Amino acid sequence: MPMKISFLVSLFEAALLWDFAGAAIFMYARPGYMDFDRLLSAFRHTTVLTLCCILSFYWNGLYDFRIARSFRDFGPRLFRSFGLAFILLAVYYAFLAAVEVPSGRAFGISLLAIVSVLLPSRSLWYALMRHALRS
Numbered sequence: 001m002p003m004k005i006s007f008l009v010s011l012f013e014a015a016l017l018w019d020f021a022g023a024a025i026f027m028y029a030r031p032g033y034m035d036f037d038r039l040l041s042a043f044r045h046t047t048v049l050t051l052c053c054i055l056s057f058y059w060n061g062l063y064d065f066r067i068a069r070s071f072r073d074f075g076p077r078l079f080r081s082f083g084l085a086f087i088l089l090a091v092y093y094a095f096l097a098a099v100e101v102p103s104g105r106a107f108g109i110s111l112l113a114i115v116s117v118l119l120p121s122r123s124l125w126y127a128l129m130r131h132a133l134r135s
Contacts, residue, residue, distance in 0.1 A: 027109075045110075052089050057078075065129070070126060
């Protein structure tokens with residue numbers, strides 16, 4: 001049962017991260033008119049950013065609720081996870097030179113969107129789990 005819950009949490013968070021990071025990158029990456037190339041670029045950058053975040057969250061044990069038992073345990077691991085996500089993104093953009101890095105403003109806003117979505121959703125999960133254990 002815990003494996004199913006952690007898998008559902010990872011899917012839910014991946015969907016949230018992808019949605020909010022994609023909106024931030026699409027809106028702030030390149031000013032001007034909307035075209036299909038801009039949409040594909042935002043999709044690519046959003047997917048890479050989301051995958052790097054999800055992988056780093058998994059490697060740091062954020063989806064194992066035996067390791068990150070509470071929001072207090074989650075916080076320090078989250079910052080370590082962002083460090084690993086930055087390393088994964090740097091490796092991706094270093095080896096795929098044909099892919100342009102999104103503008104700093106879009107990238108910063110997408111990371112801010114990730115944090116502003118991830119913290120409330122994870123605190124909600126911990127509150128629900130705490131309530132389920134008391135019942």
